[in-house]
Amino acid sequence: MFDWIGLETLAVALSVAYVLLAMRExxxxxxxAFFSTAIYVWIFGDVSLYMESALNAYYMAMAVYGWYQWRRxxxxxxxxxxxxxTATQHLTAIGLILLLTAVSGYWLSLxxxxxxxxxxSLTTWASVVTxxxxxxxxxxxxxxxxxxxxxxxxxxxxRELYQTVGLFVLYLIxxxxxxxxxxxxxxxxxxxxxxxxxx
Numbered sequence: 001m002f003d004w005i006g007l008e009t010l011a012v013a014l015s016v017a018y019v020l021l022a023m024r025e026x027x028x029x030x031x032x033a034f035f036s037t038a039i040y041v042w043i044f045g046d047v048s049l050y051m052e053s054a055l056n057a058y059y060m061a062m063a064v065y066g067w068y069q070w071r072r073x074x075x076x077x078x079x080x081x082x083x084x085x086t087a088t089q090h091l092t093a094i095g096l097i098l099l100l101t102a103v104s105g106y107w108l109s110l111x112x113x114x115x116x117x118x119x120x121s122l123t124t125w126a127s128v129v130t131x132x133x134x135x136x137x138x139x140x141x142x143x144x145x146x147x148x149x150x151x152x153x154x155x156x157x158x159r160e161l162y163q164t165v166g167l168f169v170l171y172l173i174x175x176x177x178x179x180x181x182x183x184x185x186x187x188x189x190x191x192x193x194x195x196x197x198x199x
Contacts, residue, residue, distance in 0.1 A: 005163070007039050007042075007043065008039075008043060008161065008163050008164065009163060010036075010039060011036045011039040011040050011043065012036075012163050012164065012166070012167045014032045014033075014035050014036035014039075015032070015033075015036040015167055015171075016167065016170060017029070017032040018030075018032040018033045018036060019170075019171060019174045019175075019178070020174070022134065022178070023174065023177065023178045023181055023182075025070070025082075025137070025182075025185075027067055027070040027071050027079075029066075030063045030064070030066045030067035030070070031063075031067070033059060033062075033063040033066070034059075034060055034063035034064070037056040037057075037059035037060050037063065038056075038060055040052070040053070040056040040059075041053050041056045041057050041060070043161075044056060047159050047161065048112075048113060048114055048115055049114070049115065049120055049155070049159060050108070050112060050114055050120075051104065051108065051114070051117075051120040051121050051123075051124040052120060052123070052124060052155075054124065055123075055124040055127055055128065058128055058131070059127075059131060062131045062132065062135055065135050066131075066134060066135035069135045069136065069137075070135075070137070080136060080137050081137065081189065082137045082138075082139055082182060082185055082186040082189055083136070083137060083138055083139070083186075084138065084139050084140060084186065085133075085138055085140055090140070093129050096125075096129065097122070097125045097126045097129055100121070100125040101118060101121045101122045101125050101126075102118075102121075104117075104121040104124070104125070105117045105118035105120075105121040105122070108120065108121065115158060115159065116155060116158060119151060119154070119155050120155060122151060123148055123151050123152050123155060126144060126147070126148045127148055129144070130144040130145060130148060137182075139179070139182045139183055139186050140179075142175045142176070142178040142179030142182060143175075143179055145171065145175040145178075146172060146175045146176065146179075149168045149169075149171040149172040149175055150172060152168045153165055153168045153169060153172070156168060
């Protein structure tokens with residue numbers, strides 16, 4: 001097994017920068033996301049977390065998509081605005097996550113030496129859905145991350161990736177702060193849209 005400690009440290013630093021910038025709705029977050037996930041593709045493959053490795057390859061692609069959406073998306077091509085999902089959309093997303101988790105967890109448990117295949121699959125598929133929510137600036141993405149981060153902490157303790165454990169503890173705290181910040185901005189954004197300017 002390759003000694004990934006130095007690269008893991010760089011990936012952790014870039015990942016923290018990504019979350020902090022995302023909380024501020026700064027599109028530079030996607031540059032940090034791209035390079036941190038590129039490193040994690042190799043790290044997770046080396047420690048037999050294949051779904052996590054594949055997830056980070058997906059993150060690389062989503063970093064490009066997210067940057068485009070935040071800079072050029074939306075009807076006016078000036079970036080998407082904060083939005084929320086309906087209860088039906090949340091139920092659909094959760095149902096899809098659970099179905100994909102069952103299928104890939106079963107496949108990994110039969111065909112590979114993957115560790116904790118169902119937990120690995122759950123965090124992977126939930127992250128796939130939630131990263132799309134971030135790219136579309138859906139406020140509730142932070143609530144999904146709270147659950148994903150908590151489960152991921154257990155997964156990384158099992159693989160002895162202790163810097164990454166520390167990162168996900170920090171992620172958990174930042175996800176709570178991120179949700180409160182985006183929710184506040186969303187409410188202010190909607191208040192401005194329904195309150196006409198004083199003449």
